[in-house]
Structure formats: C-alpha cells, structure tokens
Amino acid sequence: MGRAARTSRTILAATALGAAATGAGLAAQRSALRRLQFRPDPYAGEPFGSVRGRPVPVRAADGTRLYAEIDGADRTDLAIVFCHGWTLTQDSWHFQRKALRGQGRLVFWDQRGHGRSDGGGRDGNRLPRLAHDLAAVIDATVPDGTPIVLVGHSMGGMTIMRYADEFGAEIGPRIVGTGLLCTSSGGLGALPLGLPVVLDRATRHLVPRALRAAGAGSAAIEKVRHLGRRGSMLVEDLIAFGPDAGPAAVAFAEQMLAETRVDAFTEFLHSMVTHELISDCAALDRADTLVIGAEHDLLTPVEHSLKIADCVPSARLEIVPGAGHMAMLERPAAVSGLLLDLVQRAHHSLAA
Numbered sequence: 001m002g003r004a005a006r007t008s009r010t011i012l013a014a015t016a017l018g019a020a021a022t023g024a025g026l027a028a029q030r031s032a033l034r035r036l037q038f039r040p041d042p043y044a045g046e047p048f049g050s051v052r053g054r055p056v057p058v059r060a061a062d063g064t065r066l067y068a069e070i071d072g073a074d075r076t077d078l079a080i081v082f083c084h085g086w087t088l089t090q091d092s093w094h095f096q097r098k099a100l101r102g103q104g105r106l107v108f109w110d111q112r113g114h115g116r117s118d119g120g121g122r123d124g125n126r127l128p129r130l131a132h133d134l135a136a137v138i139d140a141t142v143p144d145g146t147p148i149v150l151v152g153h154s155m156g157g158m159t160i161m162r163y164a165d166e167f168g169a170e171i172g173p174r175i176v177g178t179g180l181l182c183t184s185s186g187g188l189g190a191l192p193l194g195l196p197v198v199l200d201r202a203t204r205h206l207v208p209r210a211l212r213a214a215g216a217g218s219a220a221i222e223k224v225r226h227l228g229r230r231g232s233m234l235v236e237d238l239i240a241f242g243p244d245a246g247p248a249a250v251a252f253a254e255q256m257l258a259e260t261r262v263d264a265f266t267e268f269l270h271s272m273v274t275h276e277l278i279s280d281c282a283a284l285d286r287a288d289t290l291v292i293g294a295e296h297d298l299l300t301p302v303e304h305s306l307k308i309a310d311c312v313p314s315a316r317l318e319i320v321p322g323a324g325h326m327a328m329l330e331r332p333a334a335v336s337g338l339l340l341d342l343v344q345r346a347h348h349s350l351a352a
Contacts (some may be wrong), residue, residue: 084153
C-alpha cells in the first residue's frame with residue numbers, strides 16, 4: 001500500500017472516530033444544533049471582530065509576514081501585547097480589546113498561519129518559532145524602553161512561556177507582567193477530552209499522526225473541514241466551551257477555526273501534543289504573573305493552570321467558574337476584570 005493510500009485510510013479512520021465521539025448520525029446532529037441554537041445567548045447580535053486598530057506590518061526572523069494592530073499608538077507608558085490561541089485570531093480578544101482601551105498601548109497580532117498573517121514553511125509551525133515571532137512583534141510595535149505586559153490564551157500562553165525561556169533577560173526589567181489564560185506548560189498529549197477510554201486511546205495516537213501525514217495543503221482535510229461546518233460547530237461547543245455558552249460566541253470561534261490555514265492547524269496541533277515539556281516557567285517568577293484557568297476547560301484543564309502556578313511561586317491563580325477553554329468569549333467581564341487588575345498593578349508598580 002502506498003503512502004498516499006495509507007494517509008487516506010488514516011484520515012478516514014480519524015474522521016470516523018471523530019464522528020463517533022461527537023454523535024454520528026444526521027438526526028443526532030440536527031437535535032444537538034437545535035439545542036445549541038435555542039440556548040440563551042447574552043451576546044446575540046454582538047459584532048464580533050469589528051474592533052480594529054492601526055495596522056502594523058511585521059517580519060518574522062524567517063521572513064514570514066505577520067499582521068499586527070495597535071490601539072493607543074500615542075501611549076509609551078505601558079504596552080499590553082495580546083497573543084491568541086490555536087485556530088483563533090487576534091479578534092478572539094474582542095471583549096478585552098474594548099474593556100482595556102485607554103489602559104496603554106494595546107497590541108494585537110495574528111499568529112503565523114492564522115487570520116491576516118501569512119503561513120510559514122512547514123518546519124516553521126512549531127512552538128519554539130512562536131517565541132521569536134513574538135519578539136519580532138514587540139520590536140515592530142513597542143518603542144524601546146516601554147514596559148510591557150504580555151497576555152496569552154492557550155497557544156498564545158505557550159508562546160509567552162517559550163518567549164520567557166528564550167529571552168529571559170527581558171522578564172522583569174521590561175516584561176513587567178504576564179497573564180496566562182487557559183494554557184499549559186506541557187503534557188497535552190495525555191488529555192482525554194472527555195472521550196470514552198477506547199476512543200481516547202485511539203485518537204490520542206491516530207489523529208495527530210493523521211494530521212501530520214496529511215501535511216500542508218491537503219485538499220482532503222480542507223474539504224472535510226469546510227463541508228462539515230455544522231458538525232465543526234458542535235465539536236467546538238462540546239470541547240472548547242462550557243455547558244451554557246452562547247451560540248453567537250460558539251459560531252464566531254468556529255468561523256475563526258474554519259479560516260485557519262490547514263498547515264497551521266495540523267502542524268501546531270502536532271507540536272503542542274508532542275511537546276511533553278513546553279516550558280519550565282521559571283523565568284516568569286521575575287514578573288507579576290497571573291494564571292487564569294476555567295472550570296470546564298477540556299483542552300487545557302484546571303490542573304494545567306495549577307501546575308503553572310506551582311512552578312511560579314509568586315503567581316496569582318484565578319479560576320473562572322462556568323467557563324470552558326474560550327473563557328474570554330464566554331465570561332468576558334470576569335476575564336477582562338482580572339486582566340484589568342493585572343494592568344493596573346503594572347501601572348502602580350511603575351509609578352512607585
């Protein structure tokens with residue numbers, strides 16, 4: 001059997017497992033969609049992704065074009081740089097972008113292969129690369145001498161942890177604060193994602209292998225991903241959100257997922273689940289660090305937030321009740337309030 005045939009069979013098997021895990025059958029899907037659509041929605045009609053800033057072009061160290069925006073470009077007293085998660089864009093910070101306006105120079109950027117940023121080469125879609133992308137964003141958007149608070153969700157939090165590992169001299173003197181939301185310092189390959197034991201054991205090994213084998217530009221993966229938008233939305237709701245998330249927020253997250261480049265989708269997933277240790281987090285103890293977990297997070301469970309907090313003795317740990325992995329979209333007031341406190345602490349510390 002040739003490699004292409006083996007890859008196709010692996011992808012089909014992975015797809016079948018996904019269908020079984022989410023409730024295969026058109027009737028079941030329709031029923032689940034109805035339940036989601038009739039769920040109370042506090043953010044119905046919210047213009048997600050409509051808040052824009054001044055565009056700034058960024059060139060990564062390997063030449064990849066990254067897209068960033070700045071709010072409050074006249075501010076040099078403090079910069080807050082936001083790093084989004086896997087399969088999202090800078091627009092995932094929609095509520096926080098509005099809540100923190102006026103608190104300093106706000107910088108938002110799209111990770112490579114996401115949103116308006118270009119994709120890097122296949123070997124570029126690895127967690128270590130993101131630390132250097134963040135360094136390039138800081139160089140292009142934050143004036144020399146301006147203190148910085150870094151905020152990251154999920155893969156964005158991993159980006160910050162890797163940055164702290166590789167640019168440790170910046171942590172404390174220039175990076176005065178970090179906010180890590182629903183993220184992990186390693187061990188993601190062992191997560192069950194709420195699946196039955198048999199499916200968990202199979203998908204843990206099969207799905208990353210299938211996605212890795214498919215590689216960049218796989219027409220098969222693209223077709224499955226875009227033709228199955230309803231099923232994708234149900235999976236998003238089941239795995240990435242808490243039990244009472246509003247349909248509008250779920251649909252917005254699924255839209256960002258559907259628009260993520262397939263090479264970024266597959267390669268970053270593979271990188272995250274195969275890094276047993278993403279960071280030891282030691283350097284973060286030199287900055288004011290806030291770790292935020294979410295009660296119903298299946299992708300980076302509360303235990304992962306606890307582990308990060310244990311590794312950073314000075315860190316403050318907060319758990320958002322009722323929320324899943326997309327806490328900033330589900331419980332925006334709670335997340336924005338915690339981040340606002342982090343930013344105000346930075347202002348007070350710098351003024352002292």
